[in-house]
Amino acid sequence: MSTNTEFRSCPTTGLRVDLTTEKLIKANAVVAVVFLAIGGLFGLLVALTRWPEVHLLPADFFYLALTAHGLDVLLVWIIFFEIAVLYFASAVLLGSRLAAPRWAWTGFGLMLVGAVITNIVVLQGGSSVMFTSYVPLKADPGFYLGIILFAVGALIGCFVFFGTLVVARQERTYRGSIPLVTFGAMTAAIIAVFTIASGAIILIPTLLWSLGLISTIDPLLYKTIWWAMGHSSQQINVSAHVAIWYAIAAMTFGARPLSEKVSRMAFLMYILFLQIASAHHMLVEPGFSSEWKIFNTSYAMYLAVLGSMVHGMTVPGSIEAAQRARGLTRGMFEWLRKAPWGNPAFAGMFMSLVFFGFIGGISGVVMGTEQINLIMHNTLYVPGHFHGTVVAGTTLAFMAITYYLVPLIFRRELLFMKLAKWQPYVFGIGVAGISVFMMGAGTLGVSRRHWDMQFADAILPFDYPSAAFLMMGLNGMFAVLAALGGLMFIVVVVGSVFFGRKLGRDEKPAYPAVPPQAAVVAEHGSSATLKIPGTTMLVAVFFIAFVLYYFVNWKYLSEVWPLS
Amino acid sequence: MAITPPSERVWWKEPIARIELYWIVIAFTWGLVMFFMMIYWHGAGEQNLSSEAYKIRPERFAEKTQAMIDAYTVREENGFPVVRPPAGSDVYLTGRLYNWWPILEFEKGQTYRLHLSSVDVQHGFSLQPVNINVQVHPGYDMVVTVKPDRAGEYGVVCNEFCGVGHHLMVGKIYVVE
Numbered sequence: 232m233s234t235n236t237e238f239r240s241c242p243t244t245g246l247r248v249d250l251t252t253e254k255l256i257k258a259n260a261v262v263a264v265v266f267l268a269i270g271g272l273f274g275l276l277v278a279l280t281r282w283p284e285v286h287l288l289p290a291d292f293f294y295l296a297l298t299a300h301g302l303d304v305l306l307v308w309i310i311f312f313e314i315a316v317l318y319f320a321s322a323v324l325l326g327s328r329l330a331a332p333r334w335a336w337t338g339f340g341l342m343l344v345g346a347v348i349t350n351i352v353v354l355q356g357g358s359s360v361m362f363t364s365y366v367p368l369k370a371d372p373g374f375y376l377g378i379i380l381f382a383v384g385a386l387i388g389c390f391v392f393f394g395t396l397v398v399a400r401q402e403r404t405y406r407g408s409i410p411l412v413t414f415g416a417m418t419a420a421i422i423a424v425f426t427i428a429s430g431a432i433i434l435i436p437t438l439l440w441s442l443g444l445i446s447t448i449d450p451l452l453y454k455t456i457w458w459a460m461g462h463s464s465q466q467i468n469v470s471a472h473v474a475i476w477y478a479i480a481a482m483t484f485g486a487r488p489l490s491e492k493v494s495r496m497a498f499l500m501y502i503l504f505l506q507i508a509s510a511h512h513m514l515v516e517p518g519f520s521s522e523w524k525i526f527n528t529s530y531a532m533y534l535a536v537l538g539s540m541v542h543g544m545t546v547p548g549s550i551e552a553a554q555r556a557r558g559l560t561r562g563m564f565e566w567l568r569k570a571p572w573g574n575p576a577f578a579g580m581f582m583s584l585v586f587f588g589f590i591g592g593i594s595g596v597v598m599g600t601e602q603i604n605l606i607m608h609n610t611l612y613v614p615g616h617f618h619g620t621v622v623a624g625t626t627l628a629f630m631a632i633t634y635y636l637v638p639l640i641f642r643r644e645l646l647f648m649k650l651a652k653w654q655p656y657v658f659g660i661g662v663a664g665i666s667v668f669m670m671g672a673g674t675l676g677v678s679r680r681h682w683d684m685q686f687a688d689a690i691l692p693f694d695y696p697s698a699a700f701l702m703m704g705l706n707g708m709f710a711v712l713a714a715l716g717g718l719m720f721i722v723v724v725v726g727s728v729f730f731g732r733k734l735g736r737d738e739k740p741a742y743p744a745v746p747p748q749a750a751v752v753a754e755h756g757s758s759a760t761l762k763i764p765g766t767t768m769l770v771a772v773f774f775i776a777f778v779l780y781y782f783v784n785w786k787y788l789s790e791v792w793p794l795s
Numbered sequence: 796m797a798i799t800p801p802s803e804r805v806w807w808k809e810p811i812a813r814i815e816l817y818w819i820v821i822a823f824t825w826g827l828v829m830f831f832m833m834i835y836w837h838g839a840g841e842q843n844l845s846s847e848a849y850k851i852r853p854e855r856f857a858e859k860t861q862a863m864i865d866a867y868t869v870r871e872e873n874g875f876p877v878v879r880p881p882a883g884s885d886v887y888l889t890g891r892l893y894n895w896w897p898i899l900e901f902e903k904g905q906t907y908r909l910h911l912s913s914v915d916v917q918h919g920f921s922l923q924p925v926n927i928n929v930q931v932h933p934g935y936d937m938v939v940t941v942k943p944d945r946a947g948e949y950g951v952v953c954n955e956f957c958g959v960g961h962h963l964m965v966g967k968i969y970v971v972e
Contacts, residue, residue: 290959290960290962291959294956294959294961324798324799359959360956361956365916365917365955365956367915367916367917367933368916368917368956368957368958405800406800406804407800407801407804408800408801408804408806409800410796410797410798410799410800410801411797411798411801412797412798449934450917450932450933450934450935451932451934451935477797477798478797478798480797481796481797481798481799482798485796486796486797487796487797487802488797489812489815490809490810490811490812490815491801491803491806491807491809492806492807492809492811493811493815493819494797514844515844515928515929515930516930516932516937517848517911517930517932517935517936517937518846518848518935518937519846520846521837521843521846525830525833525834529826529829529830529833532826532827532830533825533826533827533829533830534826536822536826537819537822537823537826540818540822541815541818541819541822544814544815544818545815548814548815549797596829600829600832600833601833601836602833602836602840602842602843602844605842605844605927605928605929606926606927606928607928608919608928608929608930608954609919609921609928609930609954609955610921610926610928610954674926675924675926676921676923676924676926676952678919678921678952678953678954679954680954680955680956680961681952681954681956681961681962682961682962683962686952686962686963686965688962688963689962689963689964689965690873690874690875690894690963690965691872691873691875691894691898691950691965691966691967692965693923693950693952693965693967694950695923695924696924763814767814770818774821774825777825778825781829785832785836788840788842789840789841789842791842791925791926791927792842792922792925792927792941792942792943792944793841793842793941793942793944794841794842794843794844794845794927794939794940794941794942795841795843795845795940
């Protein structure tokens with residue numbers, strides 16, 4: 232392996248940037264955005280079909296589009312971007328070379344080939360088995376093969392990340408402990424290894440079964456292990472986007488974590504307690520004992536939820552502390568009012584934080600309650616919840632950090648700043664609407680993954696309440712808004728990357744304006760000078776909303792047929 | 796900053812701000828409340844799913860369903876037998892591409908041991924508008940004891956994707972006084 236690495240010095244941050252790492256970050260991010268565009272388009276088609284007045288696609292193409300939507304955005308877009316984040320958080324933030332660039336390119340190639348194979352197979356039409364591909368529904372072998380190749384590539388990326396941590400430590404490119412953001416990325420990578428191993432355990436036999444080499448695969452076993460990949464991999468996203476929240480808070484405000492110890496402990500909670508999340512999908516399956524369900528669905532007494540609730544305070548708290556240190560001390564919320572709301576990186580990050588907590592987080596805990604799951608399982612409440620976490624949370628955070636990556640890593644000036652300013656709001660509000668209205672429809676019983684809520688061709692008729700139709704109409708409208716926000720993102724990012732003015736070698740981009748006092752603030756905001764009344768208020772509002780919503784759903788549950 | 800190594804080399808000895816500590820205690824306590832709420836509901840609540848389930852061959856489950864249909868059919872509707880099994884008995888509902896077989900008729904306030912299984916792929920038993928949702932697997936006979944508490948006509952929607960005719964899969968349960 233050649234070690235003649237070249238570095239440049241970043242004029243904005245002073246970081247030493249390894250040029251090979253930079254190329255890899257660019258390649259992974261570009262492919263990620265391409266798949267976001269493809270997957271997002273499929274998502275729009277799905278939403279327009281579920282809008283009863285529009286009902287766009289025919290049934291077979293709807294199920295195909297839904298399969299492709301799940302794969303392309305939940306898997307391909309997010310993991311490609313996460314690999315870019317891993318390389319950024321290791322090599323760039325630590326000022327190190329990448330451990331094994333050739334392996335990193337191999338991983339990239341495998342992921343790309345895998346993603347393309349699975350997409351082609353899905354588009355051929357014989358593999359509309361949904362993202363989850365529950366056996367005994369059977370897809371073409373290429374469907375599983377593509378996902379396996381993709382996963383192997385991602386696994387290589389994780390190991391390149393770990394290798395880079397080792398290289399940086401040995402070559403002493405930084406002093407003391409790794410930064411919090413790198414710690415968060417490490418959390419994501421550790422969880423990724425676990426989930427990819429789970430995926431291999433179940434998808435390799437499933438591939439053999441699809442080829443006819445294995446006669447049966449137990450559907451319950453499949454589901455349990457598949458979700459050890461499927462749900463735990465969402466914790467990769469959570470770890471990654473929380474790390475990005477901290478990164479954007481640091482890059483925008485020079486914010487320092489309130490306490491390194493608490494924030495790192497919160498990440499550690501993810502590693503220790505998120506792995507058993509597959510229980511969330513097994514609450515209404517045959518045969519599992521209640522003890523197993525209660526322990527696993529609550530992540531051992533909600534300890535991982537505790538981790539997220541801690542980040543929910545420490546991220547805005549660190550911003551508030553930095554803003555107050557800069558003199559924005561009037562009242563409870565001057566620090567927030569005078570935050571740079573026109574900076575799409577900050578606006579996207581803050582909305583991601585709020586929506587992830589209020590929409591995705593609360594709904595997830597409620598839905599993952601053993602008994603309450605009975606009134607939500609496989610209704611539209613489920614996609615409502617995870618669009619709150621994965622789209623309003625993860626995707627919005629990834630979009631936000633992209634506004635910093637374009638000038639800092641791609642070295643291009645951002646084009647269409649006006650469009651960029653509005654983008655997080657259009658996308659964020661669109662996605663929040665999608666989530667809320669799907670949850671509303673789900674509460675009224677509407678099934679997910681379903682082409683026709685009017686059951687026009689069914690032999691036995693059934694009518695959902697009219698409010699459910701209203702919900703799905705609103706869902707369609709907000710999906711259009713979200714798609715518009717997605718398009719704005721693509722236009723700004725692709726436009727800037729290909730046509731934006733190239734920044735000179737030592738030229739500081741006008742944007743992002745890293746605050747000059749950043750270094751000073753970093754020393755303030757320490758636990759000794761800490762006063763964060765605004766964040767305390769926000770957290771109190773969140774907590775009250777959480778408690779009320781939780782018990783309202785027990786009330787709903789108590790009204791259905793007694794079961795035992 | 797969060798993107799640089801901690802400014803305090805020995806960061807693990809830094810004091811924790813009081814406000815953070817309070818929130819950790821509150822959040823942890825709330826987690827315990829939610830945890831024990833699930834256990835509490837097993838004693839005090841009326842809606843708890845049993846873990847009673849058996850492995851069964853799909854053909855065997857279809858036979859059991861047919862035996863019940865032969866014994867207790869009271870009428871026919873759109874080609875579906877409407878079955879009125881005695882209160883307290885074992886009732887079989889088969890999910891199959893693309894219907895729920897047969898139509899059931901329950902008496903309000905009585906309990907029934909409802910057996911759910913599939914003879915082909917996975918299906919989702921979604922009782923509407925009550926909104927009770929249970930996953931149905933081939934090869935597993937899941938027993939849910941139900942006690943319908945309101946008379947009426949209920950739909951059984953399939954809410955697990957099962958194939959291109961998934962949206963045609965609607966069944967029916969009657970609850971009579």
